[in-house]
Amino acid sequence: xxxxxxxxxxxxxxxxxxxxxxxxxxxxxxxxxxxxxxxxxxxxxxxxxxxxxxxxxxxxxxxxxxxxxxxxxxxxxxxxxxxxxxxxxxxxxxxxxxxxxxxxxxxxxxxxxxxxxxxxxxxxxxxxxxxxxxxxxxxxxxxxxxxxxxxxxxxxxxxxxxxxxxxxxxxxxxxxxxxxxxxxxxxxxxxxxxxxxxxxxxxxxxxxxxxxxxxxxxxxxxxxxxxxxxxxxxxxxxxxxxxxxxxxxxxxxxxxxxxxxxxxxxxxxxxxxxxxxxxxxxxxxxxxxxxx
Numbered sequence: 001x002x003x004x005x006x007x008x009x010x011x012x013x014x015x016x017x018x019x020x021x022x023x024x025x026x027x028x029x030x031x032x033x034x035x036x037x038x039x040x041x042x043x044x045x046x047x048x049x050x051x052x053x054x055x056x057x058x059x060x061x062x063x064x065x066x067x068x069x070x071x072x073x074x075x076x077x078x079x080x081x082x083x084x085x086x087x088x089x090x091x092x093x094x095x096x097x098x099x100x101x102x103x104x105x106x107x108x109x110x111x112x113x114x115x116x117x118x119x120x121x122x123x124x125x126x127x128x129x130x131x132x133x134x135x136x137x138x139x140x141x142x143x144x145x146x147x148x149x150x151x152x153x154x155x156x157x158x159x160x161x162x163x164x165x166x167x168x169x170x171x172x173x174x175x176x177x178x179x180x181x182x183x184x185x186x187x188x189x190x191x192x193x194x195x196x197x198x199x200x201x202x203x204x205x206x207x208x209x210x211x212x213x214x215x216x217x218x219x220x221x222x223x224x225x226x227x228x229x230x231x232x233x234x235x236x237x238x239x240x241x242x243x244x245x246x247x248x249x250x251x252x253x254x255x256x257x258x259x260x261x262x263x264x265x266x267x268x269x270x271x272x273x274x275x276x277x278x279x280x281x282x283x284x285x286x287x288x289x290x291x292x
Contacts, residue, residue, distance in 0.1 A: 067169070069096070069205030069224045079252050080226055089224075092212035097226035098254030098290050103281045105251065106290055107132040108223065109261040110201065112165060114144050115234065117267035122150060124270035128278070131155045131286040133223075134261065135201040138163035141187040148191050157287060159199035160184045160220070169208040177214045199223055199287060221291045225258035227251060232260045243269055248276055256287075 071080040082089075082096045089095060098104065107125075111118065111134050125132055134151055136158055141148055151158055162168065163183040171177050181200065188196040200220040202211065207222075215222050229246040231238060238246075243265050247257070259266050277284065 067206065069202070069207060071226065073250060076249060077252050079254060080250075082224065082226070089212075089222075092209075092216045092222065093220070093291075094212050094215075094222035094224070095256065095290060096224035097252075097256050100254040103253050104283050104285050105253075105255040105257055105277065106287050107257050107259070107284050108159075108201070108225065108287065109134045109259050110161060111136045111140050111261045112161070113140060113262060114147065115262050115264075117264055118144075118147055118261045120267040121261055121270050122147075122154065122156075124274060125156070126154055127271060128274040128284075130274060130284045131157070132284075133157040133159050133199060133287045135159040135161040135199070135223075136184070137161045137165050137203075138184040138187050141184065141191055145191045148188070152192055152194070155286075157197050157199060158188060159201060159223070159287075160196060161201050162203055165203040167204065167206045168202050168211050169206045171211070174214050174217070177211065178218060181215075181218060181220070197288075199291070223256060223287065223291075225256045227255045228258040231263040231266055234262060234264075237263060237265045240265065240269055244273070244276070247273060248280070251277065251280070251282065256290075 067083075070083050072082075073080045079097050079099075084094075084096075086095075086097075086099045098106070107130060109121070109132060134156060136148070148158060160181050161184070162180040164180065166180065168177065168180070171180070185196045188194070198218070198220045200215050200222050201224070202222065205224060207224075212222055227247070227250050229238065229243065231243070251257075274284070
């Protein structure tokens with residue numbers, strides 16, 4: 001109805017008031033105004049939707065969504081919103097935090113290679129009596145057997161970060177998925193004489209619903225994270241102040257913290273970071289207390 005009236009109005013203007021050329025110019029102005037109003041309305045909508053989030057991520061997304069694990073920080077000291085919630089992840093024995101108000105946290109490290117920073121991290125953990133989980137790739141086990149043995153001897157858990165660190169969301173068959181994990185298990189058993197704890201972290205946080213199901217069928221529990229920061233660029237390490245700002249400002253009850261053992265900043269601040277968390281009232285617990 002509105003479109004019919006609009007066409008009649010334009011026709012009247014053309015036939016009775018303006019020349020054809022002038023009427024076309026006026027019509028362009030009318031259309032431009034209408035498009036501008038629509039765009040302004042859309043902008044207001046998206047600004048309102050994203051006002052509480054530092055990142056352009058949705059507040060909640062179905063676990064079936066394929067892509068990168070992502071977080072939306074709503075309020076300091078509170079658990080961020082993940083791509084999937086606790087209940088959705090629980091269907092696949094997967095976690096990104098502990099749903100609790102208790103001041104506990106779970107410290108995890110991803111280890112893809114060694115550059116001399118793991119030992120000082122282990123020294124700090126030992127000093128504070130902290131048990132962490134190191135998610136390692138297969139080549140790390142091959143190249144650093146002594147560090148793997150030290151992790152085990154000092155009460156840490158060694159988890160599975162796949163052999164080649166691929167985008168696991170692109171692996172469609174269970175056989176291929178299984179090979180990535182079992183190769184790491186075999187290398188770990190050869191080095192330690194023990195079976196690997198079946199904790200899995202998807203490389204780069206890339207996952208799909210079928211991946212989570214495959215991991216579960218293989219007996220694995222999958223661990224994402226609720227707190228991390230950009231610490232993996234070896235030639236562009238964050239300053240101490242930036243690290244403390246993120247790791248203290250965003251800590252929350254039940255946090256699963258992801259750090260990289262390749263970070264010189266993490267190695268430098270680990271002792272002080274653990275002390276500051278303790279002063280804030282937090283206790284670091286092993287992942288097994290969350291998962292088992």
